[in-house]
């Protein structure tokens with residue numbers, strides 16, 4: 546398999562797809578493209594008509610969009626274990642994953658992922674409201690699964706929220722005790738350490754993702 550991602554410092558959607566390969570030791574040849582460069586669009590246009598990352602090539606099959614890639618890997622390489630087995634938990638895991646995939650626009654726009662930075666941003670009321678919803682999701686799941694991931698075992702929901710944890714760290718965002726517990730668990734994981742180590746080797750600056758002021 547070939548997985549196309551972008552700058553690990555900035556690319557949230559890349560992280561969401563990449564992390565399932567790392568978590569389950571799945572073999573993929575990873576190609577990292579620099580965001581917004583001619584090479585980025587040239588390479589991707591042959592794989593993904595939307596010319597965005599992440600994109601996956603598995604033989605003749607091409608898959609794009611983070612959640613579609615996560616579902617594809619789960620269905621075809623993991624026998625479904627990347628969603629909770631329990632019907633109700635699976636439904637909830639899917640619901641919060643889709644909530645992340647399709648929402649939280651203020652958080653996404655105002656607080657871009659910027660792994661190496663420590664910055665201060667004044668959040669709009671809309672972003673504060675969304676951040677509070679994220680805190681509720683994490684703390685509710687930590688109350689239900691104190692020693693685990695969002696649903697006990699690692700799931701696609703954890704992939705979808707991984708970049709949000711990065712934002713909490715970069716912008717030192719307020720979190721309740723239980724939500725902090727989740728953030729710390731994610732930050733201590735092997736996958737995130739590897740991602741951060743690789744991101745730290747990058748020198749590119751994407752100015753539009755350098756929000757706020759350095760602390």
Ligand SMILES: N[C@@H](CCC(=O)N[C@@H](CS)C(=O)NCC(=O)O)C(=O)O
Pocket residue numbers: 551555556557558559581596597598599609610611612
């Ligand atoms: N909903 C898509 C979003 C993909 C996306 O916006 N990727 C960004 C990088 S994080 C991208 O490729 N941007 C390039 C562009 O918009 O030209 C997904 O889940 O994969």
